[in-house]
Amino acid sequence: MPAILVIDDSEVIRNLLSDYLTELGHQVDLASDGQQGVEMALQGEYRIVFCDIHMPKKNGWEVYQEVSKIKTQLAFVMTDSLPDELAKMAQEAGARRCLRKPFDLSEVRETVEQILSPAETR
Amino acid sequence: MNLFGMLRAMSLRTKVVLPVSALLIVVILSISILLIRQQATGFRRELETTGETMVRMLAINVESGVLFESKYELEEAMNVLKRFDVVEYASVANNDGEVLAEIGDWLDDYSELSISVIEKNQSTHRDCEHYHIENPHGQEFIELIVPITSRIEQLDRETLGITGFGRALDPAVFTERIGSVRLILSLETVNVAIAEAQKTVMTLTAVVLILSLMILTSFVRFFTRPIRKLVEATDQIGRGDFSRKVDIVQQDEIGQLAATFNRMVDSLKQSRDEIENYNRTLEEKIIERTLELEEAQAQLIQSEKLSAIGQLAAGVAHELNNPLGGILGYTQFALEKLSKVDPEAVKTDDIASYIRYLTDVESQARRCKTIVQNLLRFSRSSRTSELDEVDINRIIDDTCAFVGHQLSMNQIELIVEKQDNLPVIHGNASQLQQVFTNLIINAMHASPPNTRIKLVSRLSPALGEFGGAVEILCVDQGVGMPKEDVKRIFEPFFTTKEVGKGTGLGLSVSYGIIREHGGEIKVDSAPGKGTTFTIILPVQKPATGSDTQSKDFPAATMRKSD
Numbered sequence: 001m002p003a004i005l006v007i008d009d010s011e012v013i014r015n016l017l018s019d020y021l022t023e024l025g026h027q028v029d030l031a032s033d034g035q036q037g038v039e040m041a042l043q044g045e046y047r048i049v050f051c052d053i054h055m056p057k058k059n060g061w062e063v064y065q066e067v068s069k070i071k072t073q074l075a076f077v078m079t080d081s082l083p084d085e086l087a088k089m090a091q092e093a094g095a096r097r098c099l100r101k102p103f104d105l106s107e108v109r110e111t112v113e114q115i116l117s118p119a120e121t122r
Numbered sequence: 123m124n125l126f127g128m129l130r131a132m133s134l135r136t137k138v139v140l141p142v143s144a145l146l147i148v149v150i151l152s153i154s155i156l157l158i159r160q161q162a163t164g165f166r167r168e169l170e171t172t173g174e175t176m177v178r179m180l181a182i183n184v185e186s187g188v189l190f191e192s193k194y195e196l197e198e199a200m201n202v203l204k205r206f207d208v209v210e211y212a213s214v215a216n217n218d219g220e221v222l223a224e225i226g227d228w229l230d231d232y233s234e235l236s237i238s239v240i241e242k243n244q245s246t247h248r249d250c251e252h253y254h255i256e257n258p259h260g261q262e263f264i265e266l267i268v269p270i271t272s273r274i275e276q277l278d279r280e281t282l283g284i285t286g287f288g289r290a291l292d293p294a295v296f297t298e299r300i301g302s303v304r305l306i307l308s309l310e311t312v313n314v315a316i317a318e319a320q321k322t323v324m325t326l327t328a329v330v331l332i333l334s335l336m337i338l339t340s341f342v343r344f345f346t347r348p349i350r351k352l353v354e355a356t357d358q359i360g361r362g363d364f365s366r367k368v369d370i371v372q373q374d375e376i377g378q379l380a381a382t383f384n385r386m387v388d389s390l391k392q393s394r395d396e397i398e399n400y401n402r403t404l405e406e407k408i409i410e411r412t413l414e415l416e417e418a419q420a421q422l423i424q425s426e427k428l429s430a431i432g433q434l435a436a437g438v439a440h441e442l443n444n445p446l447g448g449i450l451g452y453t454q455f456a457l458e459k460l461s462k463v464d465p466e467a468v469k470t471d472d473i474a475s476y477i478r479y480l481t482d483v484e485s486q487a488r489r490c491k492t493i494v495q496n497l498l499r500f501s502r503s504s505r506t507s508e509l510d511e512v513d514i515n516r517i518i519d520d521t522c523a524f525v526g527h528q529l530s531m532n533q534i535e536l537i538v539e540k541q542d543n544l545p546v547i548h549g550n551a552s553q554l555q556q557v558f559t560n561l562i563i564n565a566m567h568a569s570p571p572n573t574r575i576k577l578v579s580r581l582s583p584a585l586g587e588f589g590g591a592v593e594i595l596c597v598d599q600g601v602g603m604p605k606e607d608v609k610r611i612f613e614p615f616f617t618t619k620e621v622g623k624g625t626g627l628g629l630s631v632s633y634g635i636i637r638e639h640g641g642e643i644k645v646d647s648a649p650g651k652g653t654t655f656t657i658i659l660p661v662q663k664p665a666t667g668s669d670t671q672s673k674d675f676p677a678a679t680m681r682k683s684d
């Protein structure tokens with residue numbers, strides 16, 4: 001089962017994504033800030049990363065840049081509460097999607113399914 | 123004042139005129155005195171020469187008269203002398219001193235010194251005695267005495283045929299003194315002539331002196347006048363009047379000096395005008411710049427306001443979206459799960475997880491409520507509200523009562539130093555209490571146990587323009603803040619505290635409240651050393667109306683100290 005990493009400084013969002021994705025049958029790991037997120041993403045074997053933009057220590061764009069350099073196959077889903085330059089930059093650079101908070105769970109499922117579908121070449 | 127001092131104090135003209143005229147007087151006077159002297163001696167000599175000629179002639183003419191002792195012949199010979207005014211007395215005497223004939227009156231009285239010999243001159247001829255005498259009346263005379271000689275003996279020998287004696291005899295040997303002629307001439311006329319001459323010379327001297335002094339002064343004036351002009355012009359320029367020119371049309375050094383001076387004045391005037399011009403343009407520039415700055419500042423305040431509103435909106439969205447995301451997500455999750463579940467076969471595990479979801483939903487909804495409430499507080503505080511007269515020390519007491527329990531729970535000591543008789547402030551007591559409470563709670567959060575927080579109220583040395591001000595200080599010994607944080611603490615939603623402990627609105631609300639009071643809030647902090655917040659509140663009531671207010675007390679007065 002491919003693992004998913006959730007990086008977010010908001011506890012409730014981490015818990016929600018953890019509960020929901022586990023329910024869907026995925027293995028979920030959690031990181032509460034950008035620095036921790038980078039470390040875990042580089043060490044672990046993940047298929048998808050949910051990454052918040054506004055975080056202490058390292059923001060989402062920095063995390064994306066550092067990780068995607070090395071793990072080119074890793075799919076990034078950016079989460080953000082505001083339309084932000086950083087999110088746009090990440091998407092243009094190759095992030096798969098940007099979910100605007102507060103997001104619907106259906107959006108989360110669709111995104112995950114899309115990424116993991118056999119049609120997906122990456 | 124000594125001589126040198128006097129000399130230094132004299133004007134240039136006096137300095138030149140005084141010594142030169144003194145020299146002139148000395149020279150001219152000595153020349154005239156010399157002239158008079160020479161004139162006098164000349165006159166006397168002339169008289170003496172005339173007298174000598176007369177007396178000699180007489181001596182020759184009276185020879186036979188003496189020999190024959192013929193009074194008639196003698197008087198005949200002497201009568202000629204009567205024609206001369208100068209002849210005072212003449213006498214012929216024989217060798218025994220017996221006066222044979224005389225003209226005029228003369229009284230010899232040497233013994234009583236009534237006639238004094240002024241001088242005895244050696245005449246050109248040795249045989250002529252020559253005296254200068256003065257009688258008791260102060261009249262001066264010249265006395266001449268010449269011997270009368272006779273060659274009769276020689277003649278006698280010739281007649282007696284002694285010539286036949288071989289060799290010829292020297293006739294002088296036979297010259298014999300037979301008496302003497304005495305002539306006294308009055309010096310009166312000569313002296314009168316001398317006096318006359320003296321007078322002439324003196325008048326001439328005086329005239330020459332006066333004339334030369336006049337010429338000298340005008341000459342000197344001719345030289346000093348341009349200098350005086352220069353001095354006057356310099357004086358005038360010294361008093362700032364550059365209009366004056368020196369009009370000296372001379373080709374000499376003084377003329378050159380004047381021309382140079384005029385040029386100098388011109389360039390001086392020019393540079394002064396330039397400076398004045400600079401000053402004026404500088405003033406204008408300063409006014410211009412000030413206006414520009416004011417405009418720029420107004421714009422800055424405007425844009426700051428806008429960005430503050432933008433920031434606020436962004437902050438609100440950011441703060442609310444996470445809890446809302448939680449609420450939305452968990453509700454959807456629960457609904458999704460429940461829709462699949464068989465109501466008959468609900469497991470206790472499931473119920474437990476539903477309870478957990480709902481608890482999260484509740485706490486997130488609560489968080490949203492807190493944020494909205496704080497936001498309302500913030501927006502209310504930035505609206506103008508009625509200001510009353512408030513006593514800062516009372517508010518401090520109320521605040522301490524409110525937070526005292528929390529502080530002691532955290533083992534933090536609160537020290538309050540209130541200055542008595544502080545002036546009353548026009549303010550809103552509950553708003554100010556909110557500000558102070560937030561300061562103390564912030565300090566408490568930053569302070570480790572067993573440290574102190576000091577709250578001070580006192581008369582502010584600053585802000586005299588408001589007619590006095592009160593200062594409130596909140597000093598802690600806590601963790602402090604790095605510079606980057608200090609810059610941001612007044613931003614809405616800026617917080618370093620964990621979720622649930624702070625919304626980051628406390629200081630931005632305080633900022634608004636203090637600004638509304640026309641005061642300022644400053645912070646001084648260093649990591650590890652502690653933090654001091656200073657609030658300055660003016661005593662006078664600030665202008666009301668949010669528009670004028672932001673103009674009178676622009677954001678700049680609220681310094682985000684770094």
Ligand SMILES: Nc1ncnc2c1ncn2[C@@H]1O[C@H](COP(=O)(O)OP(=O)(O)OP(=O)(O)O)[C@@H](O)[C@H]1O
Pocket residue numbers: 560564565566568598600601602603607611612616617618619623624625626627628629630653
């Ligand atoms: N005395 C202090 N010492 C150190 N840091 C402070 C102090 N006061 C304020 N701060 C910093 O400034 C931030 C903003 O303070 P502010 O009062 O605006 O918000 P808050 O205290 O975090 O939340 P709220 O006041 O809304 O409950 C704080 O999170 C803290 O990091």
Ligand SMILES: [Mg+2]
Pocket residue numbers: 560563564624627628629
């Ligand atoms: Mg606070």
